[in-house]
Amino acid sequence: MSKVVVVTSGKGGVGKTTSTAALGAALAQTGQNVVVVDFDVGLRNLDLVMGAERRVVYDLINVVQGDAKLAQALIRDKRLETLSLLPASQTRDKDNLTAEGVAKVMGELRKKFDWIICDSPAGIERGATLAMRHADVAVVVTNPEVSSVRDSDRIIGLLDSKTEIAERGGTMEKHLLLTRYDPNRADRGDMLKVDDVLEILSIPLIGIIPESMEVLRASNLGTPVTLSDASCAPAKAYSDAARRLMGETIPMAVPTDRKGLFGKLFGRRAA
Numbered sequence: 001m002s003k004v005v006v007v008t009s010g011k012g013g014v015g016k017t018t019s020t021a022a023l024g025a026a027l028a029q030t031g032q033n034v035v036v037v038d039f040d041v042g043l044r045n046l047d048l049v050m051g052a053e054r055r056v057v058y059d060l061i062n063v064v065q066g067d068a069k070l071a072q073a074l075i076r077d078k079r080l081e082t083l084s085l086l087p088a089s090q091t092r093d094k095d096n097l098t099a100e101g102v103a104k105v106m107g108e109l110r111k112k113f114d115w116i117i118c119d120s121p122a123g124i125e126r127g128a129t130l131a132m133r134h135a136d137v138a139v140v141v142t143n144p145e146v147s148s149v150r151d152s153d154r155i156i157g158l159l160d161s162k163t164e165i166a167e168r169g170g171t172m173e174k175h176l177l178l179t180r181y182d183p184n185r186a187d188r189g190d191m192l193k194v195d196d197v198l199e200i201l202s203i204p205l206i207g208i209i210p211e212s213m214e215v216l217r218a219s220n221l222g223t224p225v226t227l228s229d230a231s232c233a234p235a236k237a238y239s240d241a242a243r244r245l246m247g248e249t250i251p252m253a254v255p256t257d258r259k260g261l262f263g264k265l266f267g268r269r270a271a
């Protein structure tokens with residue numbers, strides 16, 4: 001059965017698009033059939049991070065409005081044949097994303113893919129609620145900073161109220177992905193520690209992604225970090241998170257300042 005995952009956050013710039021690409025690629029690397037969907041209409045940068053910007057002809061809005069068939073808009077990844085992208089429009093207005101149109105596209109995607117990973121715009125506006133509407137699972141991307149954690153709490157509230165699952169009386173499966181974690185800054189007290197974040201948000205942790213130049217480098221190359229250098233710390237952390245999404249139990253480690261090494265095993269139960 002296919003799973004729809006929304007990658008969401010209250011605040012912008014926390015690493016949603018980076019995480020959508022990396023988790024999508026990591027799942028596809030295990031042989032699962034994956035599509036990453038860009039709901040960030042107007043900004044449109046998932047295609048850049050995926051290195052597919054020059055191949056975009058049709059986009060999500062074209063499909064929602066019936067101007068193009070889904071197959072015309074899907075872009076198959078050049079490196080991984082199990083990975084596809086449904087890009088967003090940069091020029092069209094996000095009001096063109098209708099609830100009925102999105103529901104129809106999601107239904108079609110469910111027939112074709114094992115995993116549908118939706119990259120959400122930040123915030124609590126319509127674009128974000130449309131991106132989460134059909135999800136089975138939410139990955140809440142949070143940086144270890146007070147403002148980011150506070151905004152994540154609001155998103156958790158929306159996930160539990162404004163989604164199809166919530167309207168049916170169910171509960172959305174939610175996971176916390178802590179990104180841009182800098183162990184030195186956490187040690188100095190400039191950033192929240194993992195425990196502090198978990199205490200405030202109280203949803204299970206699916207991964208801790210260290211702040212890393214490798215991520216920026218991969219992004220500039222248009223390659224998800226798990227594809228550009230599978231052995232670097234952020235790639236490993238994303239691959240482990242993807243396997244946890246698939247239901248595997250893998251010990252969680254908090255990144256330390258020793259490059260490429262993970263520190264003491266994290267005591268709490270992982271997601």
Ligand SMILES: Nc1ncnc2c1ncn2[C@@H]1O[C@H](COP(=O)(O)OP(=O)(O)O)[C@@H](O)[C@H]1O
Pocket residue numbers: 009011012013014015016017018019179180181209210211212213215216219234
């Ligand atoms: N782990 C990381 N280490 C370093 N830079 C990162 C990391 N994760 C994301 N970034 C950078 O942060 C910026 C915002 O990331 P992005 O994924 O576009 O966030 P969002 O989609 O939430 O707005 C980008 O420049 C990205 O390369």
Ligand SMILES: [Mg+2]
Pocket residue numbers: 016017018040045119120121
């Ligand atoms: Mg983004």
